Amino acid sequence: MLNHEQDIVALVGAPNSGKTTLYNWLTNSKYKTVNYPGSTVDYAIGSAAARAKGDSSKDFWVVDTPGTYSLFPKSPDEEVTRRVLFEALPQGSVGKVILVCDGTQLDRHLLMAKQFKEAGLSFVMAVTMRDQLEKNKMVLNVKSFSEYVGAPVVLFDGVLGAGLIELVKALESIQPTSQKNSGLAQEWSQQQIAGAQEWGREATKRFLKSAHARTEAQIKSAKWDHFFLHPTWGLLIFLVVMSALFSSIFWAAAPLMDAVDAGFSWLGDAVKNHFQTNGQTNLVGEFLADGIISSFAAVFVFVPQIFILFLGIGWLESSGYLARAATLIDRPFSKLGLSGRSFVPLLSGFACAVPAMMAARNLSSSRDKWITNFIIPLLTCSARLPVYALLLSFLFFDQPAWVSGVVLAGLYLASLIVGAIAAAILNKILPPTKSSFLLMELPVYRRPRVRVLLSHAIQKTKNYVRRAGPVIFAFAVILWVGTHFPQAPEGIPPQQQLENSYLGKVGHWVEPVFSPMGVDWRVGVGLISAFAAREVFVSSLAVVFHVTGEEGNEDSQTQGLLKSMHEAKNSKGQLIFTTASVFGLIIFFMIALQCMSTVAVAVRETQSWKFAIGQLIIFNLIAYILAVAIFQTLKPGIS
Amino acid sequence: MSKSAHAPHVGEHLKVTDIVGDKLLQNRLQEMGFFKGAEIHIVGKAPLGGPLLVEIGATTIALRDEELKCLITSKI
Numbered sequence: 139m140l141n142h143e144q145d146i147v148a149l150v151g152a153p154n155s156g157k158t159t160l161y162n163w164l165t166n167s168k169y170k171t172v173n174y175p176g177s178t179v180d181y182a183i184g185s186a187a188a189r190a191k192g193d194s195s196k197d198f199w200v201v202d203t204p205g206t207y208s209l210f211p212k213s214p215d216e217e218v219t220r221r222v223l224f225e226a227l228p229q230g231s232v233g234k235v236i237l238v239c240d241g242t243q244l245d246r247h248l249l250m251a252k253q254f255k256e257a258g259l260s261f262v263m264a265v266t267m268r269d270q271l272e273k274n275k276m277v278l279n280v281k282s283f284s285e286y287v288g289a290p291v292v293l294f295d296g297v298l299g300a301g302l303i304e305l306v307k308a309l310e311s312i313q314p315t316s317q318k319n320s321g322l323a324q325e326w327s328q329q330q331i332a333g334a335q336e337w338g339r340e341a342t343k344r345f346l347k348s349a350h351a352r353t354e355a356q357i358k359s360a361k362w363d364h365f366f367l368h369p370t371w372g373l374l375i376f377l378v379v380m381s382a383l384f385s386s387i388f389w390a391a392a393p394l395m396d397a398v399d400a401g402f403s404w405l406g407d408a409v410k411n412h413f414q415t416n417g418q419t420n421l422v423g424e425f426l427a428d429g430i431i432s433s434f435a436a437v438f439v440f441v442p443q444i445f446i447l448f449l450g451i452g453w454l455e456s457s458g459y460l461a462r463a464a465t466l467i468d469r470p471f472s473k474l475g476l477s478g479r480s481f482v483p484l485l486s487g488f489a490c491a492v493p494a495m496m497a498a499r500n501l502s503s504s505r506d507k508w509i510t511n512f513i514i515p516l517l518t519c520s521a522r523l524p525v526y527a528l529l530l531s532f533l534f535f536d537q538p539a540w541v542s543g544v545v546l547a548g549l550y551l552a553s554l555i556v557g558a559i560a561a562a563i564l565n566k567i568l569p570p571t572k573s574s575f576l577l578m579e580l581p582v583y584r585r586p587r588v589r590v591l592l593s594h595a596i597q598k599t600k601n602y603v604r605r606a607g608p609v610i611f612a613f614a615v616i617l618w619v620g621t622h623f624p625q626a627p628e629g630i631p632p633q634q635q636l637e638n639s640y641l642g643k644v645g646h647w648v649e650p651v652f653s654p655m656g657v658d659w660r661v662g663v664g665l666i667s668a669f670a671a672r673e674v675f676v677s678s679l680a681v682v683f684h685v686t687g688e689e690g691n692e693d694s695q696t697q698g699l700l701k702s703m704h705e706a707k708n709s710k711g712q713l714i715f716t717t718a719s720v721f722g723l724i725i726f727f728m729i730a731l732q733c734m735s736t737v738a739v740a741v742r743e744t745q746s747w748k749f750a751i752g753q754l755i756i757f758n759l760i761a762y763i764l765a766v767a768i769f770q771t772l773k774p775g776i777s
Numbered sequence: 778m779s780k781s782a783h784a785p786h787v788g789e790h791l792k793v794t795d796i797v798g799d800k801l802l803q804n805r806l807q808e809m810g811f812f813k814g815a816e817i818h819i820v821g822k823a824p825l826g827g828p829l830l831v832e833i834g835a836t837t838i839a840l841r842d843e844e845l846k847c848l849i850t851s852k853i
Contacts, residue, residue: 246810
């Protein structure tokens with residue numbers, strides 16, 4: 139797809155230097171996320187936008203790399219930057235580099251210029267924040283500076299795009315890197331780094347004239363931090379911001395999720411009406427509707443929440459607040475073997491474990507990352523909500539609605555506590571390492587650009603669907619096949635079909651496992667089905683307890699299901715759903731790792747089958763033991 | 778001059794006299810802009826016993842206690 143004769147230009151620079159803004163200007167915010175082979179970190183690549191093509195109108199590709207302070211990596215994403223520069227990409231080799239340096243912090247950003255020179259990399263320097271420099275009357279003698287650095291230097295304004303054409307022209311003026319003599323020897327010594335930084339500070343002193351040491355924005359941000367990192371106010375603001383993000387994930391997403399649900403239902407019904415034999419939907423129709431379309435629905439129903447999560451986190455990150463949040467939470471987290479940076483992955487876990495584990499990639503310490511990834515599935519993800527909603531409605535059917543609400547909030551809190559306990563235990567068990575550090579730069583506060591936010595959120599959501607989608611879909615289809623074959627003759631009611639199907643037989647076979655929990659094979663089928671996606675438990679119960687209700691009327695279906703649950707008896711004539719057994723089920727769902735997508739992503743992110751399988755076994759075992767214990771303890775004398 | 782770490786307090790202006798400790802950490806501190814002779818300002822401490830907020834030049838960086846200990850400083 140890529141024309142290998144086209145130049146590939148890499149953008150390299152420190153975090154918060156304006157790299158991604160420049161990338162968006164160069165490519166018009168188009169990008170394709172590409173996975174670097176053998177790594178879990180992605181990089182973004184896009185083709186140059188028309189306005190960026192300069193005189194020759196030559197096409198070129200731009201790669202945005204993860205922010206790095208040095209060509210010697212100290213974290214997985216810095217490692218990707220190094221590899222992008224020095225190893226052949228699947229698309230070709232990087233021929234030219236734009237070193238992005240924040241003009242308002244120039245003295246600290248010139249280290250890599252020296253490293254590039256030593257490595258023989260062909261580069262152009264883009265000095266960003268040009269608008270800030272002008273506003274604060276800071277003047278850079280570009281010509282002399284460029285001579286000192288030994289490479290073309292262009293001032294760039296990320297707000298209005300001024301300097302873009304000059305930048306492209308500068309790129310055209312340099313020769314591509316000769317791959318044969320580029321590369322770096324081992325890690326620089328302290329002296330080498332000190333020397334290079336000294337060189338950088340010297341340059342700034344000589345060529346950047348400014349009236350003040352800091353810009354207005356820097357001074358303002360420092361003032362705001364008195365507030366945002368204040369012992370009392372800081373924590374309060376943190377709680378408010380997190381609650382806002384949290385609630386928007388659920389409430390803002392709800393109408394969208396209903397729309398997605400309704401859309402797929404409509405499609406399913408349309409298909410069922412179309413594929414009919416003798417006035418009734420035939421097998422093809424059922425397969426397409428309940429097998430395929432429902433399985434797609436299972437993937438897409440959570441997309442609104444995932445999207446809003448990415449939007450929210452993206453907003454927090456671009457505004458600069460996220461670094462403060464990570465700083466606030468760092469100490470308590472460190473006590474649990476996590477890091478302040480684990481914060482975003484863990485927060486994401488409340489929507490879904492898949493993006494959460496993907497977000498854990500840039501944790502520099504592999505120990506922090508391990509513990510973070512291990513406890514992510516314990517956080518109450520969105521898929522558990524329908525299950526909790528059903529079970530709580532059952533338990534509190536005669537109580538006012540707010541009781542369920544409070545208990546639900548309690549369940550969320552409980553999952554946090556369980557996660558914290560799990561982290562603490564792992565922290566004690568795992569051997570300690572030294573490589574965890576924070577060293578968090580607090581960027582200037584800035585107003586996020588909505589267009590960029592949206593485009594990034596959409597891209598990340600697409601990634602999510604690509605990662606989680608196929609697994610959920612595959613398992614949902616397998617489940618459908620498992621419940622519909624062997625086919626019962628016409629006229630047999632659905633629950634008997636289910637009983638005689640493969641899954642039903644499996645359910646019967648493992649019933650002895652589930653009866654200590656107080657439930658029978660039918661709930662067992664539901665629990666097994668939940669392995670495709672947890673929310674499938676609810677629809678599975680609806681089928682197995684033969685609830686029809688009115689088509690499309692979800693409330694009547696739920697009411698019907700609740701009624702059936704109140705009456706359902708096992709083969710011994712005992713009620714299946716009692717306070718004790720339902721409580722047991724709730725605890726089971728809280729801890730069990732039932733989502734195969736999570737297992738798939740865990741394998742990929744930790745590059746270890748042992749980790750994923752270990753996680754699966756440990757959590758399910760503990761969940762089972764607790765569910766059984768709870769049922770056995772609570773059952774005597776309670777309804 | 779004694780090499781024992783001076784426990785920095787909020788509000789202090791300090792001068793970095795040496796960078797010690799884990800080699801990787803030393804390099805990272807330097808790469809982020811700390812150097813012998815640098816003047817730093819401890820502007821605050823995050824709540825819950827959290828990291829110290831250290832101003833160096835135009836930048837503010839949050840450092841854990843053990844990371845700051847790698848910077849040997851003297852009061853200005």
